[in-house]
Amino acid sequence: MAMEPPPRPSNSLFDVYLRLRPSHSANAQRFLDVEESEADNPTHITIKPPSSDHRKRAIEKFAFTRVFEEDSPQMEIFKGTGVVPLIEGVLGAKGRDGRDGLLATLGVTGSGKSHTILGTKAQRGLTQMALDVLFQTIGTQLVQSFYGAPAFSSLAATDVSEAHMFTATAFLDSMYGDNQSERFPSRAQTPMPDCSSFVTNPTIRSKNIPRLSALPQKPSVHDMELPSEPNAEYAIIISMYEVYNDRIFDLLAGNVMKSKNTNVKRRALLFKSTEQSPDRKVVAGLTKIICGSLEEALMILETGLMERKVAGTGSNAVSSRSHGFFCVEVKKRNAQRKGPWSSGTLTIVDLAGSERARNAKTAGATLAEAGKINESLMYLGQCMQMQSDNQEGNRQNIVPFRQCKLTELLFSNSFPSSNSRHHHHHQPQKSIMIVTADPKGDFNATSQILRYSALAREVTVPRIPSTTSTILSGTTLKHATSSSGRSTPSGVLEELEHANAQIARLTAEIEVFALRLTEETARRKAAEQSWRAVEEHVQDIEQEIRDECFAETEHAVEQERRRWQTAWDAEQDHNEQHMDRKIDVVIKATKAQMREEQGVKIYEDPDPELKERVEELERENELLRAKLEAKEREGQAKSASPVKKMRVLKAKRWEDPEATLRVGMDSD
Numbered sequence: 001m002a003m004e005p006p007p008r009p010s011n012s013l014f015d016v017y018l019r020l021r022p023s024h025s026a027n028a029q030r031f032l033d034v035e036e037s038e039a040d041n042p043t044h045i046t047i048k049p050p051s052s053d054h055r056k057r058a059i060e061k062f063a064f065t066r067v068f069e070e071d072s073p074q075m076e077i078f079k080g081t082g083v084v085p086l087i088e089g090v091l092g093a094k095g096r097d098g099r100d101g102l103l104a105t106l107g108v109t110g111s112g113k114s115h116t117i118l119g120t121k122a123q124r125g126l127t128q129m130a131l132d133v134l135f136q137t138i139g140t141q142l143v144q145s146f147y148g149a150p151a152f153s154s155l156a157a158t159d160v161s162e163a164h165m166f167t168a169t170a171f172l173d174s175m176y177g178d179n180q181s182e183r184f185p186s187r188a189q190t191p192m193p194d195c196s197s198f199v200t201n202p203t204i205r206s207k208n209i210p211r212l213s214a215l216p217q218k219p220s221v222h223d224m225e226l227p228s229e230p231n232a233e234y235a236i237i238i239s240m241y242e243v244y245n246d247r248i249f250d251l252l253a254g255n256v257m258k259s260k261n262t263n264v265k266r267r268a269l270l271f272k273s274t275e276q277s278p279d280r281k282v283v284a285g286l287t288k289i290i291c292g293s294l295e296e297a298l299m300i301l302e303t304g305l306m307e308r309k310v311a312g313t314g315s316n317a318v319s320s321r322s323h324g325f326f327c328v329e330v331k332k333r334n335a336q337r338k339g340p341w342s343s344g345t346l347t348i349v350d351l352a353g354s355e356r357a358r359n360a361k362t363a364g365a366t367l368a369e370a371g372k373i374n375e376s377l378m379y380l381g382q383c384m385q386m387q388s389d390n391q392e393g394n395r396q397n398i399v400p401f402r403q404c405k406l407t408e409l410l411f412s413n414s415f416p417s418s419n420s421r422h423h424h425h426h427q428p429q430k431s432i433m434i435v436t437a438d439p440k441g442d443f444n445a446t447s448q449i450l451r452y453s454a455l456a457r458e459v460t461v462p463r464i465p466s467t468t469s470t471i472l473s474g475t476t477l478k479h480a481t482s483s484s485g486r487s488t489p490s491g492v493l494e495e496l497e498h499a500n501a502q503i504a505r506l507t508a509e510i511e512v513f514a515l516r517l518t519e520e521t522a523r524r525k526a527a528e529q530s531w532r533a534v535e536e537h538v539q540d541i542e543q544e545i546r547d548e549c550f551a552e553t554e555h556a557v558e559q560e561r562r563r564w565q566t567a568w569d570a571e572q573d574h575n576e577q578h579m580d581r582k583i584d585v586v587i588k589a590t591k592a593q594m595r596e597e598q599g600v601k602i603y604e605d606p607d608p609e610l611k612e613r614v615e616e617l618e619r620e621n622e623l624l625r626a627k628l629e630a631k632e633r634e635g636q637a638k639s640a641s642p643v644k645k646m647r648v649l650k651a652k653r654w655e656d657p658e659a660t661l662r663v664g665m666d667s668d
C-alpha cells in the first residue's frame, strides 16, 4: 500500500491516534520507532522485528492521524485527539440535534487502554475529563430531574429504547443504602423517591461505596468551557453496558453487586429496533440514570465499573475480558417553549485487550472467551480497514459491521441507514480510535493491531550489506573491479558480489511475499469465517421462514378443514331434511293410494288434540283408580273375603285407549 500523507481533515468520520506507553521492562528491546515529522506532531512509526527473530527483516511503516509518545500526559491526549470537538458535536449546533460521537481505545492487554480512557487512582482518564467539560458547559442550564419534576416524565417519555429510567439519587440510594444521597447532592435536590425496582441489600453497603474524595481531581479542565445555547435546558442521562462473549449486559442493573454472587445469571439485552425507533437499532431495556451533577455522574461511572470488575473476577481479575460501553446522552430543548427534546450521545468504549489465545494461560470457558474477543477484534479490524480504504477515496466498500455485536454497536450509527428518509436529521457518528502500544511489548500482538488499525501502511526490506563487500572491507585485497567476465580474481569477486546482491534481493522479495501470504491467509480465514457466519445466518433465516410457512400453511389448512366441515354438515342436514320430506310425500301418497284402491281404513298419527285428550283421560283414570283403591281398602276393612276382592278387581280392569290406537297403527 502506498504511504498516504496521514493528517486528514478532522471532519472525517474516523480518526485513529496512536499512544505509546512507557515500558515496564527497561532491558527489553524496542521494536517501534516514531518518525521525525516536519510538521509539529509525529504521524508515522516504523516497526522492526526484534533481532532475535532472524527470519523476518521487513520494516513496516504505519501512519496515524497523530502519534503520542511515551511522555505525553493525559491532558495532551485529551486536547490532541479531538475529544473536545466530539463533545461540541454531541452538544449540537444551535437549535439542532447533536451529532453522536464515539471514543474507543484499542490495544494489546496492558498497553494502556484503561489508563487512557478511565485513568488511574492518581489521574483522571478521558471519560472523567469529558464529563467534567460537559457539566461545566451546561452549568445551571441542567434540568431538575427529580421524580415528579416535569422534565423527568418528559425525558422518560422521549426514550425510545424501552429503558428503565431513574434519577441518580434514587439509583445510588438503592445501590448503597439509606442516606447516601446526602453525600452526592443533586442540583435538583431530589426528594426521596420510590424506586421499587431496586431492592436494597444492606450487606453490600459500606464495602463497595465508591468514595468521591478518593477519586482523582487532576488533570483539571476548569478552563475548558464550551459554548452552550443560552435559552436551552439540558439533561444528561448515563447508561453503561458490557459486551461479553458477544452478548450485551447492563452494568447498572446491579445484578452482581447486589447478589454478592459473581456467578449470578445475568439477562442479556438485545440490540434491536424498537416500536418507537423502527429505523434505528438501540440497546433495549437498559437502566438509564438522569444525573444532576458531575459528582453523581462519577459515582454512576464507578458503580458500573465495579459491577464490570466483580462480574469479571470469575474468569480473570487482571485483564478486562469484556468490551465496556459508557454512554452519555445529552438532551436539549428550549427552556421556555419546552417542546421536544433533541439528543446526541457520546459513547466511550474500553475494548477488551487483544491477546493471543495461546499466550493466555487459560482453558475452557476462558479460552472460548479469548476466542470471542479475538474474533470480535478481528471483525473490528476488517471494518477499520475497509473504512480507511473508503476514506482514501479509492473504493466504496460496504463495511461488514453486522458480523458481530461489537462492530454492530460501534459502527451501525456511522452510516446512513438504508431507510434514510426516516432519519435524515441524524448525522453519521464521528469516531475517534486511540490505539495504545508498548514499544517494548509483545511484537507479534502489537504489530497485528497496528496493521489493521493504521490509516496507511508500507512494507520495505532493507538491503543486506553484501557479504563480499564485508569480506573485502576487512582485507587488504583491493583489486580493481573487472567487468570483462574473465576469471581474474577481481572478475570472480565481481560475479560473487553480483550473485550475492541478487540473493539479497530475492531473499527480500521472498520475505515480502511471505508477509503478504500471511496477511492473505489471515484475510482468507477471516473471509471464510464470515462466510460461515453468513451461511449460518442464512440457514437460521431459512429455518425461520420454513417455520413461518409451516405455521401459515397449518393455519390455512385448518381453516379450510373447518370451512369444509361446516359445509359438509350443512349439506348433510339439507339432505336429511330433503329425505324426510320425500318420505313424507311417499307415505302420504301411499296412504292415499291405499285408501283409494282397497278402501282400507288407515289410522293416521294421532293429532296433537287427540294426544291431549288421551292424557286427560289417563289422568282421569288415575284419579278413578286411586278412588277405587281407597274404596277397596275401605271394603277390606269391613271384612270382605280376599277371593271376592280379587274378583271385584278383575271385573273392574281398565282399558288402555292407546292400545286400540296401536293396533290400528300396526295394521297400517
Ligand SMILES: Nc1ncnc2c1ncn2[C@@H]1O[C@H](COP(=O)(O)OP(=O)(O)OP(=O)(O)O)[C@@H](O)[C@H]1O
Binding pocket: 020, 021, 022, 070, 107, 108, 109, 110, 111, 112, 113, 114, 115, 116, 120, 318, 319, 320, 351, 352, 353, 354, 436
Ligand atoms: N501512558 C502511561 N503512563 C503510565 N502508566 C501507564 C500508561 N499506560 C498504561 N500504564 C500503566 O500500565 C498498566 C496497564 O495499563 P492498563 O490497565 O491501562 O492496560 P489495558 O490496556 O487497559 O489492559 P487490559 O486490556 O488488560 O485492560 C497500568 O498500571 C497503567 O497505569
